[in-house]
Each structure stands twice: as C-alpha cells, then as structure tokens.
Amino acid sequence: MESYLFFGGNCEEALNFYKQSLGGEIVTLMRYEGSPMDTAQLAANWKQKVMHSTFECEGARFMASDTMPGQPAPDYSGFAMSLYVPGSDAEKARRAFNALAEGGKVTMPFTPPFWGGHFGMLTDRFGVPWMVSSEH
Template sequence: MQLDCYLSFDGNCEEALNFYAQCLGGKVTLMRFETAPKDSGMEVPPGWEKKVMHGTLDAEGAQIMGSDVPPNMGSGGKFAGFTVSAWVKEGPDRARKVFDALGAGGKVVMPFAPPFWGGHFGMLEDKFGVPWMVSCE
C-alpha cells in the first residue's frame, strides 16, 4: 500500500507544485481543465480553463498531487485537520534545507531542532497555508 497526499487549491495549484519542486526536487506534470472532453459534464467557469485539473510532483519516489477547485465544484485552499509529513533520509543538513525552503514566506510553528525523542524535527505552515512536519534521524 502507498498513501499520498492530494491538495486542493483555490487557483494557485501550479504555483504551489512548482514551489514544492524547488523545495524538494522532482518534476511537476500538469493536466489543465481545457483538456477535458467537452462532453465530460464538467462545468469549468470562465477563466479557469488553464487552471490545474490534476497535477503531480514526483520527488525522490514520493508524490504530492493536487488540483485547483473551481468555486462551483466546492472549495480549495482551506487546509485544516491534517499535516504533510516529509521524512528526509539524507540527514539533518538536507532536512534543514527542506524545512527552510518550505518555510520561505510561511510561518514556523516549531523550529527545526533535535526533539526529546531523537533525530531532528520541525513544523511549519507554508506560504499557501499547507501545514508541514519535516523530520530526519
């Protein structure tokens, strides 16, 4: 079994996935609403044709997926009740770089440091409002 996170944005999914690619490495692939078949029944509001219907960041064997959620399909950009966890295998120096990169323009909740249980750990909310935990041995 593999579990991945799927984030719903309110129009800035492409920007967010590209930001995560800068922070974590990896490659972003995007599918836009304009590529949906006309008979799909999907009602896309004017101006949303180029927004992300589905996007994926593949980073070192991990995936972050996401999409833009048009107002008529629900709501995106409201991140609560979960935290994205990044376990960095390369050690504390790389984990610190990931933590600092993800935190750029965001808010540190718990500074990246050795916690009482060992290793290194920190919590933050990125500039898109997504909560993160970054840890390593």
C-alpha cells in the same frame, strides 16, 4: 496511500514552489481546458488551471489540483504533509524545512526533539501544514 491537495486557483504556483523547495518534479499536469470539465459553465479564466497533477520527490509523491469555481476554498486543517529525510543528512532536511517555510509560518523550529533526530513544523505560504524530520 498518497495525499491529494486542493488549491483555490494557485495550484501551479504551489507546484513550482515545491519543485524549487524540495528539488522534485511535476510528473503530470493536466488542465481543465480540453477535458470533460471544459464546458460552457467553466469560466474562461479557469481553463488553464490545474485539473490534476502529480508531484514526485525522491520516491515520495502527492497529487494536487485546483478546485472547481464555486467550491469552498481549501481548508488545510486536521492533517500535515510529512517530509522525512532518511540517513544522516540533517542539513538536507533543514534546507527543505527552510525552503518550505519561506513566506510561511514556522510553528515549531527545526531542532533535535527529545526522541532524537531533527524535527520541525511549519505552514507554507499556501496554507499547507508540513512536518519535516530526519534521523540524525
């Protein structure tokens, strides 16, 4: 299974933020312009928005796009993106946590929980909730 995130017009900004924060890459990026969705009803300022994208980072991936104009704003409730950093590199996980938290809100600091390893929760600057964990 893969996650699919919807954004209200700032998908490309979010993807670039994740690229910088996580060190991954934007593998696919298709715009509304030139697609079957590019009709007379599509506002001119929406043609360069993201119709579909794929982001990959160290074997994990998710997809994302901007919603169509007139659709409800994304509401990221009832789920969280989970970033697990395997191995003994808790500092790598901490760096990812801190980068994702920049401009967002930490809801649980990245610390050793009672079950072991390291774990933290945050909501990034785009309103997307994240759980970051590592083995050690």
